[in-house]
Amino acid sequence: MAGYRERPARLAGAVLWARTGVAAHEPPVLPDGCMDLIWSAGGLVVAGPDTVAHHPELGGAEFAGFRFAPGTAPAVLGVPAAEVRDRRVELAALWPAKTVRALADEVGAAPDRAAALEAVVLRRAAGRPAPDPALGRVVAALDAGHPVRYVAEHAGWTARTLHRRSLAAFGYGPKTLARVLRLQRGLARARAGVPLAESAAGAGYADQAHFTREVRELTGLTPGALLRGPR
Template sequence: MYDERASRLDGAFVWTRTVPAGGGAVPYPVLPDGCMDLLWIGDTLLVAGPDTRAYAPQGIGGQYCAGVRFAPGTAPALLGVPAHELRDRRVELADLWSPAEVRRLTARLVSATDPAEALEAVALRRAATSGPPDPLLRAVVDGLNAGRTVAATADAVGLGARQLHRRSLDAFGYGPKTLARVLRLQRALALVRAGKPYAEAALAAGCADQAHLARETRDLAGLTLGAYAALADAYAALANRDTSTPSGSRTTA
């Protein structure tokens, strides 16, 4: 069972997932979305870096999982590490922060009646001391997500191509062209889940045609369009039974 809610931290979401013991759940890959997550899994604090390919969670049967999913570009300042250093990685928080601090936080979450709320509190306290994210990067995300070209987005925020690329690596984990692809794929697959025909979803999201969307889905999600739609339908069926369905939880082994 999966559930999520908007966080008190601007642009973030708090999510929880309980994975049945012994398997039986439909495997649901975590697709690239430009986000990073702070995770609580198996009494361990972890960080999920930005993905450039689908990630298949494993080894979490019977566990309660919680996470804070940060908006693209906002996590590096909070975590104190450039996003590109965590690209396609899941690492323990103790590798990034003081082990003594992480032990204190772990003890707090172990004893919490609501670990997800306690995890959100960790993020809020950290954000209060790290300062707000760069508003320019929010404008970059908004521009690319609106379908603007990288060049037009760079012009709009007043950065040269090299500056934008360098700042994107630190903020998003990859360059603006990859971020644009990731955001476009997310827009397209949201339309597919809503029942739009593939060709219509492709054009509405900014792909050249259905074949373009099919290639992007294989490259970034590791699935054919048909396989993705079937998987989404399977989770929709579970949603009817369990009242909620995962949209982006970044559970990990």
């Protein structure tokens, strides 16, 4: 039987997750502004930020993942987010292959593979500059529904600088990031049992039709279909 579980990681805002077994139906991975480092028997893979739903082709029986908070993975992994947007890239294409093989073996031999993957990330993070805290403030402001112009001004950047920094950190511009964050806000409310019309209004959509249209464009499904399917 397939199972999925997650828990907070020790890196701020990050999540550890593990998946075992093969489900009869794999739900799509929805855009969330995050990047993941994923272990499977095939090795280590970086999952870039998605602009639309990703439909995984999971051939293995066990996976462990480290999901970075938006904007934090590039500083650790050493790759601009835009370079891996909507892609799954072997870590060996970004780091020395010998190093990646040793790390994959280390994680694969551990009894708690998610914890071992976290240890790999923490060691790497300790030797690299921390992400710019301004990026976290950008995420918070966009998630609060502030317009892009306001966000740029309060970051002390021009709109062009905000766009450039966003591409490197999040994989897409601030307008797309705001759209993805709003999608997650609306779906979170709906999953908590809030009626769709109220979920739409609370997330910042003009109305329920606007919410439904955005969900279709970003996921290929209606809100109802997402809520009925496995999470």
